[in-house]
Amino acid sequence: MNILQLCPKPPYPPVDGGTLAMHSITQGLLETGHRVKVLSVCSDKHPVRSGQMTEDYCRQTGFEAVYVDLNPHLIPAAYALLSGESYHVRRYRSDAFADRLAAVLQAAAFDAVLVEGLFLTPYVPLIRQHCQAPVVLRAHNIEHRIWAQMARGCRIPLKRGYLKHLAMTLRQYELEHVKDYDAVVCISSVDAGMLRQAGFRKPLTSIPFGVTPEPMDYVDVEPASLFHLGSMDWMPNQEGVDWFLQQVWPLLHREVPQARLYLAGRKMPRRLLEAHIEGVSVVGEVADAMHFIASKQINVVPLLSGSGIRVKIIEAMSAGKTVVTTRTGAQGIDARDGEHLLIADTAEDFVRHIRHCIDDDAFCRSIGQNAYRLIAQEYNTTTLTHKLISFLCETIEH
Numbered sequence: 001m002n003i004l005q006l007c008p009k010p011p012y013p014p015v016d017g018g019t020l021a022m023h024s025i026t027q028g029l030l031e032t033g034h035r036v037k038v039l040s041v042c043s044d045k046h047p048v049r050s051g052q053m054t055e056d057y058c059r060q061t062g063f064e065a066v067y068v069d070l071n072p073h074l075i076p077a078a079y080a081l082l083s084g085e086s087y088h089v090r091r092y093r094s095d096a097f098a099d100r101l102a103a104v105l106q107a108a109a110f111d112a113v114l115v116e117g118l119f120l121t122p123y124v125p126l127i128r129q130h131c132q133a134p135v136v137l138r139a140h141n142i143e144h145r146i147w148a149q150m151a152r153g154c155r156i157p158l159k160r161g162y163l164k165h166l167a168m169t170l171r172q173y174e175l176e177h178v179k180d181y182d183a184v185v186c187i188s189s190v191d192a193g194m195l196r197q198a199g200f201r202k203p204l205t206s207i208p209f210g211v212t213p214e215p216m217d218y219v220d221v222e223p224a225s226l227f228h229l230g231s232m233d234w235m236p237n238q239e240g241v242d243w244f245l246q247q248v249w250p251l252l253h254r255e256v257p258q259a260r261l262y263l264a265g266r267k268m269p270r271r272l273l274e275a276h277i278e279g280v281s282v283v284g285e286v287a288d289a290m291h292f293i294a295s296k297q298i299n300v301v302p303l304l305s306g307s308g309i310r311v312k313i314i315e316a317m318s319a320g321k322t323v324v325t326t327r328t329g330a331q332g333i334d335a336r337d338g339e340h341l342l343i344a345d346t347a348e349d350f351v352r353h354i355r356h357c358i359d360d361d362a363f364c365r366s367i368g369q370n371a372y373r374l375i376a377q378e379y380n381t382t383t384l385t386h387k388l389i390s391f392l393c394e395t396i397e398h
Contacts (some may be wrong), residue, residue, distance in 0.1 A: 001029075001034045001035070001111040001112060001389075001392065001393075001396075002034070002035040002037070002108065002109065002110050002111050003029060003034060003035065003036050003037070003110060003111060003112050003113070003114055003392070004036075004037050004039065004104065004105070004110045004112075004113045004114065004131075004133075005022070005025070005026060005036055005037065005038050005039070005061075005114045005116065006039055006040070006101070006113065006114070006115045006116060006120050006123070007022050007038060007039070007040040007041065007116045008040075008041050008092065008116060008117050008119050008120055009040065009041060009042065009043070009045075009046035010040045010042050010046060010047075010048050010049070010063075010065055011023045011026060011038065011040065011116075012026075012038075012052075012053065012054075012057050012061075012063070013049060013052045013053075015049075015231075015266060016230070016231035016234075016265075016266060016311075017209075017230070017231065017234075017310065017311030017312055018117075018140060018231075018311075020209065020311050020315075021116075021140060021187065021209045021311055022116050024209060024210055024211070024381055025114070025138070025385070025388065026038060026061060027381070028210070028381050028382070028384070028385030028388070029385065029388075029389070030060055030061075031385070032385055032386070032389065034389070036060070036061055037061060037062045037104065037108065037110070038061040038062070038063045038064070039064050039065075039066075039100065039101060039104055040063070040064070040065045040066075041065070041066060041067075041068045041070075041092065041094075041097060041120070042065040042066065042067055042068070043067065043068055043069065043070040043071075044069075044070070044071060045070060045071075045233065048065045064100065064104070066094065066096050066097040066100045067096070068091075068092060068094040068096070068097055069091075069094075070091050070092070072091075076090060076091070080169070081162075081165065084169055084172075085169060085173075086166075086169040086170045086172070086173040087166065087169070088119060088143070088166065088169075088170050089118070089119055089121065089122060089170070089173055091119075092119045092120060092122065093122050097123070098123060098126055101123055101126060101127070102126060102129075102130055105126075105127065105130035105131045106130055109133075110131060110133045111133055111392075111396060112133050112134050112135075112136055112392050112395070112396060113127055113131060113133055113134070113135045113136065114136050114138055114392075115135060115136065115137050115138065115181070116138050116140070117137075117138070117139070117140050117141075117143075118137070118139065118143050118173075118174055118177075118178075119143075121137070121173075121177050121178075121180060121181075124177075124180045124181065125180075133396070134182035134183060134392075134395045134396055134398075135180075135181055135182050136181060136182060136183045136184070136185060136392065136395060137178065137181040137183075137184045137185070138184075138185045138187070139178075139184055139185065139186045139187065139191060139195070140187050141187075141188075141191065141306070142174070142191045142194055142195070143170055143174055144167050144168075144170040144171035144174050145194075145305075145306075146236060146305055146306055147163055147166050147167035147170060148164070148167040148171070149236075149304070149305030149306070149328075150163055150167075150235060150236065150239065150305045151163035151164040151166075151167055152305075153239060153304055153305060175198050175199075178195065178198075178200055179200065179202070181202070182202060182203070182395060182398075183202055183203035183204065183205075183391070183395040184200065184202070184203075184204050184205075185204075185205055185206070185207050185388065185391065186204070186205070186206045186207075187206070187207070187208055187209060187309045187332065188206060188208070188309045188331060188332030189206040189208075189332060189334075190331050190332050191206070191332065192204055192205065192206040203391070203394065203395050203398060205387075205391050206332075207384050207387050207388050207391070208309050208314070208332065208333070208379055208384065209309055209311045209314050209379070209384075210379050210380055210381035210382075210383070210384035210385070211314055211315060211318045211375060211379060211380065211381060212380060212381050212382075213318040213319075213372060213375055213376045213380065214290070214318070214319070216319065216320035216368070216369070216372055217294055220294075220295060221294070221295060221296065221297055222260070222295060222296060222297065223258075223297065223358075223361075224256065224258045224259045224260060224297065224358045225259075225260050225262065225295075225296040225297045225298070226259060226260070226261045226262065226296065226297070226298045226299075226300050226354065227261070227262040227263075227264060227292070227293070227296040227298070227299055227300070228240075228241055228244070228261070228262070228263050228264070228265070228299070228300055228301065228302075229264045229265055229286070229289060229292065229293065229299070229312050229315075229316075230265045230301075230312050231265050231266045231267060232265045232266065232267045232268045232269060232272075233266065233267035236303055236304065236305045236306045237265070237303075238269065239304055239305060240301070240302040240303045240304050240326075240329075241263060241272070241302065243302055243304060244300065244302040244350070245277065245280070247347040248302065248347045248350045248351060249261060249277070249279070249280065251347055251348070251351045252350070252351045252354060252355070253278065253279050255351060255355060256354070256355055256358055257279075258358075259279060259354070259358060260279050260280075260281065261279060261280045261281070261300075262280075262281050262283050262292075262296060263280065263281070263282045263283060264283040264284065264285070264286050264292060265284070265285065265286075266284075266285045267285075268282060268283075268284040268285070289315065290315070290319060293315065293316055293319045293321060294319055296321070297321075297322070297357070297358075297364065298321070298322050298323075298324060298354060298357050298358075298364065299312075299313070299316040299321045299322065299323045299324070299325075300323075300324050300325070300350070300354070301313055301323060301324070301325035301326070301329040302325070302326060302329070302344075302350065303325060303326050303328045303329035304326065304328060305328065306328055306329070306331070309331070309332035309333060310325075310329055310330075310332075310333070313325060313329060313330070313333060313341075314333070314375060314379055316371075317333075317335075317340070317341070317368075317371035317372065317374065317375045318371075318372065318375040318376075318379070319372070320365075320368040320369060320371065320372040321368050321371070322341070322342065322357055322364045322365075322367040322368045322371070323341040323342070323371065324341070324342045324344050324350060324353045324354055324357070325341060325342075325343065325344070326343070326344060326345050327343055327345055330343060334374075334378060335371070335374060338367075339367070339370050340367070340370050340371045340374050341367065341371060342357075342367065
């Protein structure tokens with residue numbers, strides 16, 4: 001097959017959960033003998049990292065990116081507010097991207113167009129004008145749920161009202177325009193179920209993010225070390241880390257003073273980089289995520305809002321690490337509490353689980369080993385790529 005993959009940000013190099021999810025599909029399709037053309041939006045927040053682009057990647061994918069100004073601007077935001085249009089979606093409308101997309105579609109015949117995420121949906125009518133192939137949405141999240149959850153957790157009345165408005169307009173757009181697609185691939189089975197309940201009657205499946213697990217290595221693991229790894233320009237990550245530092249860490253540090261927390265990830269807020277919290281090291285972006293993960297004992301993911309599947313949890317589990325997370329964080333992962341990971345929805349639960357893992361290393365390792373086996377069996381890239389290929393073939397035939 002020849003597949004056009006449309007991305008809302010450059011998927012290479014894979015530096016966060018979203019780019020890892022997009023790149024794993026590109027890589028899986030290429031490795032199974034299919035052709036992939038990658039056309040991406042780039043922006044000030046997510047620029048093309050030309051110095052880190054490899055010749056092989058550019059050659060294999062014919063990678064192209066078009067700059068779109070995604071920065072918030074007062075007048076367009078006010079217009080969206082007054083008109084009831086989703087400002088999230090409005091920001092992605094670009095004549096330059098539309099022109100390049102039309103040229104790409106006219107220059108080659110594609111068997112399927114794979115759209116990564118909701119925000120490029122405004123281009124579906126243009127795709128239809130120039131291409132007869134099925135257009136498939138790969139839904140990383142049910143986007144409006146994230147903003148609705150953030151609104152519920154916001155304590156500032158004016159901000160909470162605006163977040164509710166963003167969630168409402170995004171929900172209206174998402175539920176109306178998901179029907180523009182010929183088929184949908186959700187990363188989370190929970191999200192797929194919600195779309196079905198909302199009335200989506202076309203082909204629908206769930207195919208999670210996949211990895212290629214490496215052999216576990218417990219050498220040089222720092223005892224009593226916790227880590228959070230995630231892109232910190234994603235608001236739910238900031239929300240969760242702030243809650244953990246305020247509600248969990250004081251209790252944990254008092255009960256387990258030898259514990260140390262490492263906060264890592266791109267776009268770390270200055271307020272955290274400049275914070276001085278006893279027992280907490282703010283690392284920022286790490287050069288080698290898997291090496292960083294391997295050196296720590298416990299992965300904490302205090303996610304309070306979100307949808308889809310947490311790619312960084314899959315990565316940590318694939319390295320044999322024990323993950324302590326909320327029910328929201330574990331959503332979409334077919335893992336059992338107490339066997340493959342540990343669920344904590346209160347500060348007290350986090351403290352209890354983390355203390356147990358630190359006090360009983362054998363227990364901690366057993367959870368990590370179970371997690372590794374689960375990922376190796378159910379979330380390996382090869383198996384999931386074949387599942388996607390089968391679904392695309394069925395959609396094309398349909």
